[in-house]
Amino acid sequence: MRHIISLLMENESGALSRVSGLFSARGYNIESLTVAPTEDATLSRMTIVTRGSDDVIEQITKQLNKLIDIVKVQDLTDGSHIERELMLVKVRASGEMREELKRMADIFRGHILDVSDKTYTIELTGPGTKLDAFLAAIDPAAILETVRTGASGIGRGDRIMKI
Amino acid sequence: MADMELTGAEIVVRCLRDEGVRHIFGYPGGAVLNIYDEIYKQKDFQHILVRHEQAAVHAADAYARCTGQVGVALVTSGPGATNAVTGIATAYMDSIPMVVITGQVPTAAIGQDAFQEVDTVGITRPCVKHNFLVKDVKELASTIKKAFYIAATGRPGPVVVDVPKDVTQHKCAYAYPKSVTMRSYNPTSKGHAGQIKKAAQMLLEAKRPILYTGGGVVLGNAAEQVTELARLLGYPVTNTLMGLGGYPSPDPLFLGMLGMHGTIEANMAMQHCDVLLAVGARFDDRVVGNPKHFAKEAHRIIHIDVDPSSISKRVRVDVPIVGEVGQVLDEIIKLIKAGKEKPDQQALKAWWAQIELWRSQDCLKYDRSAPVIKPQFVVEKLYEVTGGDAYVTSDVGQHQMWAAQYYKFAKPRRWINSGGLGTMGFGLPAAMGVQKAHPDAVVACITGEGSIQMNIQELSTCKEFNLPLKIILLNNGYLGMVRQWQEFFYEERYAESYMTSLPDFVKLAEAYGHVGMTIEKPEDVEPALREAFGKYKDRLVFLNFLTDPRENVFPMIPAGKGLSEMILV
Ligand SMILES: Cc1cc2nc3c(=O)[nH]c(=O)nc-3n(C[C@H](O)[C@H](O)[C@H](O)COP(=O)(O)OP(=O)(O)OC[C@H]3O[C@@H](n4cnc5c(N)ncnc54)[C@H](O)[C@@H]3O)c2cc1C
Numbered sequence: 001m002r003h004i005i006s007l008l009m010e011n012e013s014g015a016l017s018r019v020s021g022l023f024s025a026r027g028y029n030i031e032s033l034t035v036a037p038t039e040d041a042t043l044s045r046m047t048i049v050t051r052g053s054d055d056v057i058e059q060i061t062k063q064l065n066k067l068i069d070i071v072k073v074q075d076l077t078d079g080s081h082i083e084r085e086l087m088l089v090k091v092r093a094s095g096e097m098r099e100e101l102k103r104m105a106d107i108f109r110g111h112i113l114d115v116s117d118k119t120y121t122i123e124l125t126g127p128g129t130k131l132d133a134f135l136a137a138i139d140p141a142a143i144l145e146t147v148r149t150g151a152s153g154i155g156r157g158d159r160i161m162k163i
Numbered sequence: 164m165a166d167m168e169l170t171g172a173e174i175v176v177r178c179l180r181d182e183g184v185r186h187i188f189g190y191p192g193g194a195v196l197n198i199y200d201e202i203y204k205q206k207d208f209q210h211i212l213v214r215h216e217q218a219a220v221h222a223a224d225a226y227a228r229c230t231g232q233v234g235v236a237l238v239t240s241g242p243g244a245t246n247a248v249t250g251i252a253t254a255y256m257d258s259i260p261m262v263v264i265t266g267q268v269p270t271a272a273i274g275q276d277a278f279q280e281v282d283t284v285g286i287t288r289p290c291v292k293h294n295f296l297v298k299d300v301k302e303l304a305s306t307i308k309k310a311f312y313i314a315a316t317g318r319p320g321p322v323v324v325d326v327p328k329d330v331t332q333h334k335c336a337y338a339y340p341k342s343v344t345m346r347s348y349n350p351t352s353k354g355h356a357g358q359i360k361k362a363a364q365m366l367l368e369a370k371r372p373i374l375y376t377g378g379g380v381v382l383g384n385a386a387e388q389v390t391e392l393a394r395l396l397g398y399p400v401t402n403t404l405m406g407l408g409g410y411p412s413p414d415p416l417f418l419g420m421l422g423m424h425g426t427i428e429a430n431m432a433m434q435h436c437d438v439l440l441a442v443g444a445r446f447d448d449r450v451v452g453n454p455k456h457f458a459k460e461a462h463r464i465i466h467i468d469v470d471p472s473s474i475s476k477r478v479r480v481d482v483p484i485v486g487e488v489g490q491v492l493d494e495i496i497k498l499i500k501a502g503k504e505k506p507d508q509q510a511l512k513a514w515w516a517q518i519e520l521w522r523s524q525d526c527l528k529y530d531r532s533a534p535v536i537k538p539q540f541v542v543e544k545l546y547e548v549t550g551g552d553a554y555v556t557s558d559v560g561q562h563q564m565w566a567a568q569y570y571k572f573a574k575p576r577r578w579i580n581s582g583g584l585g586t587m588g589f590g591l592p593a594a595m596g597v598q599k600a601h602p603d604a605v606v607a608c609i610t611g612e613g614s615i616q617m618n619i620q621e622l623s624t625c626k627e628f629n630l631p632l633k634i635i636l637l638n639n640g641y642l643g644m645v646r647q648w649q650e651f652f653y654e655e656r657y658a659e660s661y662m663t664s665l666p667d668f669v670k671l672a673e674a675y676g677h678v679g680m681t682i683e684k685p686e687d688v689e690p691a692l693r694e695a696f697g698k699y700k701d702r703l704v705f706l707n708f709l710t711d712p713r714e715n716v717f718p719m720i721p722a723g724k725g726l727s728e729m730i731l732v
């Protein structure tokens with residue numbers, strides 16, 4: 001199953017490599033990983049998207065908790081949560097394709113950030129599935145470049161991760 | 164004079180003093196010269212100069228294993244640090260509390276491919292409990308304090324503190340912190356009361372119980388509690404390789420070691436029990452073999468461990484208890500004593516009858532009339548001659564298994580070996596660490612001719628520091644454990660497991676200034692040992708026992724098989 005794990009960790013150099021090293025050393029897979037400092041500059045917040053059986057996910061959370069720099073671990077998938085990802089797509093946009101791509105961007109609530117005579121650069125945010133759907137909806141030959149941030153997640157309502 | 168400024172090098176030395184360190188093991192080099200200069204000027208602790216950094220770390224590790232205190236090693240940057248890595252990984256796998264201070268190139272040179280630069284924090288990251296690079300002298304004392312705290316608490320482990328050379332020159336005010344609080348590190352010590360109650364109940368309801376205890380009992384100083392609980396209930400006990408000494412081996416409740424080279428009675432009882440109490444043991448693959456074959460009789464498992472990630476890792480358990488073994492066992496004992504309930508004596512009697520049947524197969528028997536020296540015989544004689552009270556270190560291989568099977572450890576912290584990493588070369592430096600910690604104790608190193616050559620240079624250290632170790636070399640002329648696997652699983656194709664041109668070990672021992680003996684006949688074994696531990700008790704004696712080259716370790720469970728699939732003699 002797919003799980004989204006949120007971490008609060010000390011904002012120390014090397015903390016990120018401890019997490020990524022743990023995943024590679026123990027053979028856990030990482031679908032995506034995002035990290036940035038929080039409003040408290042001594043802490044970083046990381047979101048990891050991973051896949052595994054219940055046993056594997058249990059080990060992943062235990063092993064993460066064991067890392068000395070990690071302050072808190074939460075499996076967001078355990079409760080209701082929101083996840084969002086940002087994608088920038090550069091597409092070939094010439095001739096009649098130009099109108100078509102503009103329309104698709106609108107339908108997916110994307111923004112066109114940059115325009116040249118042959119290209120559009122479109123910004124999209126949403127759950128990963130929505131971004132996948134956009135890419136599936138447009139002509140694959142039009143896609144010149146994509147860049148995605150990986151998911152960031154947060155609990156819904158009163159579900160708060162703080163120290 | 165709390166606000167007098169000290170250099171980083173002075174701070175390192177003061178921290179060690181204030182931490183109560185009595186011995187450190189190390190080897191100098193450019194990046195740590197300032198620290199060595201301060202060591203030269205002080206008398207609070209002794210520095211033991213080894214001949215290879217790996218040995219410094221093994222010695223510090225064994226010092227920790229036999230005392231329960233944090234071991235300390237000091238090495239230089241680059242090759243000093245890389246030589247230390249095997250020692251660090253060895254300690255990590257067996258959860259040994261240790262602080263290793265490594266020199267580093269000056270902060271400004273980091274990342275420049277400087278002379279003797281390696282990314283020590285990066286290299287050691289997967290084999291330490293934690294590591295630090297100290298970039299500011301103001302953080303030096305608090306980092307060293309944290310290192311000792313992290314190493315010793317929760318599930319113990321090695322911590323590396325990497326100190327750039329300029330940091331050892333910079334100055335700041337020194338104060339050693341009295342305590343440490345870390346928001347990101349708070350190991351659980353007290354077990355959950357509800358779970359403890361469930362465990363006590365489950366134990367009392369057992370019809371075919373067994374206590375399976377491991378290194379955690381030794382590390383957590385809970386041998387007394389294990390013994391009390393087992394005797395209170397009359398339940399059988401088995402130990403892992405790392406747990407030996409956690410229950411007195413000569414006791415009738417003791418079934419011996421379990422696992423790949425465990426006894427029939429221990430392995431069969433594990434397989435057929437209905438309630439299993441696992442204490443400070445981690446269901447290693449050398450212990451339960453294939454976990455799929457393990458739970459055949461659908462037993463219920465209680466597991467006490469301070470590290471949540473050890474629980475339900477390889478085998479699902481029914482009652483997990485996260486906490487210190489000693490505290491949790493105290494509570495369980497209290498509950499059982501306070502209640503009226505007693506174990507089902509009839510069921511227990513039947514269970515013991517079954518166990519005695521397994522035990523009567525006498526799986527550790529061997530040919531006592533052979534004209535050649537049997538390695539098992541040497542270990543048995545060593546046990547007799549030392550009154551069962553020696554500290555025994557070992558290397559890795561067949562000799563290690565024979566030591567574990569035939570030296571009946573009665574106390575914890577007497578059996579010092581590398582179980583998790585299985586590091587050949589561990590035995591001799593480990594014995595040095597033990598002898599430094601216990602100068603008057605009898606220390607024996609059981610080794611093989613392959614293993615001893617991996618750190619043989621330490622014979623020189625032993626001379627310098629007058630360490631009267633007894634080296635018990637079970638010389639079978641083979642990398643015996645490898646040869647055994649090749650005999651069983653590779654149709655006797657002995658690829659590279661035979662060593663020609665072994666040195667003359669007697670001359671070698673003498674060259675280093677020690678006493679050497681070669682023993683070739685069974686009847687000479689005991690007299691040689693008596694001479695070594697008697698007449699030569701104050702000298703290092705290297706006993707080269709020429710043992711049966713074809714002897715194998717039995718029982719044996721082939722890797723990946725279930726506990727009841729043992730190969731017997
Ligand atoms: C050649 C060779 C053959 C081997 N054959 C065997 C064999 O036949 N049988 C065998 O048993 N082993 C064998 N081993 C050793 C094996 O590889 C493992 O090292 C060993 O089984 C692990 O022992 P353990 O389960 O006691 O765990 P350890 O590695 O000792 O781990 C200790 C556990 O206790 C926990 N702990 C630590 N402190 C505390 C505390 N204070 N409170 C609570 N919990 C704590 C830790 O978190 C950990 O889970 C062999 C090794 C070699 C090299």
Ligand SMILES: Cc1ncc(C[n+]2csc(CCOP(=O)(O)OP(=O)(O)O)c2C)c(N)n1
Pocket residue numbers: 558559560561562563585586587588610611612613614615637639641642643644645
């Ligand atoms: C550093 C290291 N290299 C290789 C091994 C693999 N290995 C395990 S046992 C063994 C043979 C040990 O030979 P010896 O020391 O003579 O002991 P014996 O088995 O003959 O008693 C080897 C090579 C190891 N455990 N450690």
Ligand SMILES: [Mg+2]
Pocket residue numbers: 560611612613637638639640641642643
């Ligand atoms: Mg050998």
